[in-house]
Amino acid sequence: MAVQDPATLEIVVVDNASEDGSPDMVEAEFPEVNLIRLPNNTGFSGGNNVCFEGLTADYALLLNSDAFCAPGSLDILIAFADSVPDAGIIGPKVLNPDGTIQYSCRRFPTFAAGVFRNVYLGRLFPSNKPAADYLMQDFDHASVLDVDWVSGCAMLIRRTCLQEIGPLDDKTFFMYCEDMDWCLRAHQAGWRVLYFPDAVITHAIGRSSDKAADRMILEHSRSMWKFYQKHRPFFQDRVPTLLKPLVPLGIYLRAYVRIARRRFINPILNVFKGKPTRERA
Secondary structure (H helix, E strand, O other): OOOOOOOOOEEEEEEEOOOHHHHHHHHHHHHHHHEEOOOOHHHHHHHHHHHOOOOOOOOOEEEEEOEEEEOOOOHHHHHHHHOOEEEEEEEEEEEEEOEEOOOHHHHHHHHOHHHHHHHHHHHHHOOHHHHHHHOOOOOOOOOOOEOEEEOEEEEEEHHHHHHOOOOOOOOOOOOOOHHHHHHHHHHHOOEEEEEEEEEEEOOOOOOOOOHHHHHHHHHHHHHHHHHHHHOHHHOOOOOOOHHHHHHHHHHHHHHHHHHHHHHHHHHHHHHHOOOOOOOOO
16 A cells, blocks of 8 residues: 555653663653653553543554564554544554564454463364464455454554544453453444554564563453453353353463463473463463
């Protein structure tokens, strides 16, 4: 897609009360950046919502601190958004640092996907359909597609969509699932959520969360349970009636299985593999 005019940008960096000197580095080395220092850690949702206050631009791009845009990608992304006025949220193609696809566009979760995703049952059946469907592994990630939701590591939202559906739900989600919630709310308001592969982002997934991996696994599980509670009517037909009482037990049991795997099993396996294994949400 040809870009007629480069986008005019305002870069906002929100510091969530970090103690590693990074805000001082940003202030010293990037004076053109609008740096906002928060006195407390307000989480992913709260930190990003600060950026939306008084927003006048046509779009806002959420971009994780461990992600960066390929040259020209942002201009291409905005030009595409201009051409699809009913698209409320757009996710670019996201790559791992080694150039492989990161499954950043996904289908909404099902009970079966939770059973297989990130637990050893999934390893026993690596080609299982529920997890593959959730990650959209049947999609080549090479074409524009309407999707259920896109990862908040890099997502573009139209200001008019933001004004209609509201900001990220920082009252419910401290971290994780706020992007899925946002996309579901956009769908419910009649907006399209699109995956756009011509714009490319590289994301070193887990660079920040790996510093407190166990806490992040539990936080992800809490957010999944909150998402289920908030959108219980949406899950009416996605979870078998007899299994509905088992949802919270399954979510937290899965979390502790993942923690046990990371703490005790992976170190043993890594001795034989010769490389670390990273937990992913």
